Amino acid sequence: MSIDFLNDERFSDINPFPNKIWLSSPTMHGDEQNWVDDAIRTNWVSTVGANINEVETECARKIGRNYSVALSSGTAALHLGIRLCGQKLYGRPRPGHGTLEGHRAFASDMTFDATVNPIAYEGGEAVFIDTEYDTWNMDPDALEKAFELYPDVKLVVLAHLYGTPGKIDRIRQICDRHGALIVEDAAESFGASFAGVQTGKKGDVSVISFNGNKIITGSSGGMLLTDSKEDAFLVRKWSTQSRENAKWYQHEELGYNYRMSNIIAGVVRGQLPYLEEHIRAKKAIYDRYREGLSDLPVRMNPFDEKNSVPNYWLSCMLIDKEAMCQQERGDKEAKYSSEPGRSCPTEILEALDAFNAEGRPIWKPMHMQPIYRDHLFVTKDGLYKSGSCMVDAGADIFERGLCLPSDNKMTVYQQERIIDIIHRCFR
Numbered sequence: 294m295s296i297d298f299l300n301d302e303r304f305s306d307i308n309p310f311p312n313k314i315w316l317s318s319p320t321m322h323g324d325e326q327n328w329v330d331d332a333i334r335t336n337w338v339s340t341v342g343a344n345i346n347e348v349e350t351e352c353a354r355k356i357g358r359n360y361s362v363a364l365s366s367g368t369a370a371l372h373l374g375i376r377l378c379g380q381k382l383y384g385r386p387r388p389g390h391g392t393l394e395g396h397r398a399f400a401s402d403m404t405f406d407a408t409v410n411p412i413a414y415e416g417g418e419a420v421f422i423d424t425e426y427d428t429w430n431m432d433p434d435a436l437e438k439a440f441e442l443y444p445d446v447k448l449v450v451l452a453h454l455y456g457t458p459g460k461i462d463r464i465r466q467i468c469d470r471h472g473a474l475i476v477e478d479a480a481e482s483f484g485a486s487f488a489g490v491q492t493g494k495k496g497d498v499s500v501i502s503f504n505g506n507k508i509i510t511g512s513s514g515g516m517l518l519t520d521s522k523e524d525a526f527l528v529r530k531w532s533t534q535s536r537e538n539a540k541w542y543q544h545e546e547l548g549y550n551y552r553m554s555n556i557i558a559g560v561v562r563g564q565l566p567y568l569e570e571h572i573r574a575k576k577a578i579y580d581r582y583r584e585g586l587s588d589l590p591v592r593m594n595p596f597d598e599k600n601s602v603p604n605y606w607l608s609c610m611l612i613d614k615e616a617m618c619q620q621e622r623g624d625k626e627a628k629y630s631s632e633p634g635r636s637c638p639t640e641i642l643e644a645l646d647a648f649n650a651e652g653r654p655i656w657k658p659m660h661m662q663p664i665y666r667d668h669l670f671v672t673k674d675g676l677y678k679s680g681s682c683m684v685d686a687g688a689d690i691f692e693r694g695l696c697l698p699s700d701n702k703m704t705v706y707q708q709e710r711i712i713d714i715i716h717r718c719f720r
């Protein structure tokens with residue numbers, strides 16, 4: 294059923310926002326313009342220049358890594374990071390072949406597909422690892438189980454979702470025990486830390502993103518981080534078409550056009566000093582939702598309050614099972630029936646949209662995606678068999694959770710109105 298929210302009696306006395314409230318939009322400060330102008334004025338607009346050098350130094354310093362390579366996107370950084378690990382594990386492939394051909398890699402299940410697609414770019418097969426309720430990230434118990442089932446696997450790709458660190462220390466220990474490498478996808482969690490250590494520090498290679506909706510942005514862009522000088526050199530070379538140091542275009546390896554431009558780096562350079570300010574604004578949003586929704590049968594996206602400091606990139610909520618109205622999701626459409634005292638993500642997202650505010654469903658788990666449905670999927674109870682009655686954590690969080698408008702330019706008044714709309718959904 295689709296509701297005409299503007300005329301529904303629960304909402305009929307309120308009006309839509311005149312200007313859209315975004316999920317998470319870029320927040321420019323003016324400094325970005327100076328560094329972009331600087332690049333243009335000095336004619337350093339291509340893939341070399343002071344802005345690139347500066348953002349590489351600053352990101353490595355912030356995360357505590359020795360080296361970083363500025364790239365065109367987080368996805369490009371994931372691709373080269375996964376390729377690098379594949380080559381370390383299985384050797385250099387012939388042109389036309391990926392580094393992971395014939396090999397499996399364990400990967401986060403509830404994440405954006407950019408985390409896992411590069412496994413396929415490299416010819417590998419992702420085995421998805423279930424999510425845990427504590428942090429909404431990779432479940433270390435499910436990962437242990439996966440290594441029991443598939444001890445030959447030597448690569449783990451894990452994401453820290455919505456700015457909340459996953460249990461990276463435990464996952465690192467598990468991987469060390471099994472001699473596996475980690476590609477750490479910190480695209481959404483730049484500036485977040487676990488046990489005092491920044492996300493992006495513990496992966497054999499790690500990745501952050503400067504996509505337009507991230508905690509800070511370059512309009513686009515990404516960064517690969519490593520402690521190995523040789524690895525940084527190799528990735529930088531691959532990202533600029535793998536030109537050898539020769540007097541002509543000499544190629545010994547497959548190359549890519551993945552380097553960040555000095556213009557994009559200018560935007561990132563202008564944003565970097567505002568990272569902590571953005572995190573403070575996002576935390577205030579999270580705290581206001583937590584307080585304002587505390588009388589409803591919902592919880593905020595959780596984090597380990599003792600050990601982790603999220604960057605609070607997106608505020609999300611999970612509806613208690615008993616407070617869910619009926620909701621059915623097919624591959625592309627969702628249906629629900631509104632019930633007094635209950636609601637569901639689809640109803641809340643539609644209500645927010647009707648009042649000109651942008652929310653988003655939780656990332657639909659990879660094992661539920663048509664493209665990856667035939668892949669192996671491991672929960673802490675073992676190998677998931679499709680058709681079994683086992684309900685995995687990722688599918689459950691997807692069913693009951695949603696991302697709330699988390700734009701750091703949203704005013705307190707606007708957020709209070711959003712909180713009010715959510716309350717009205719439960720009437």
Ligand SMILES: Cc1ncc(COP(=O)(O)O)c(C=O)c1O
Binds near residue numbers: 405
């Ligand atoms: C978890 C995650 N991984 C990877 C990416 C890819 O980053 P990019 O958009 O910079 O390619 C994103 C975001 O876009 C993301 O949210």
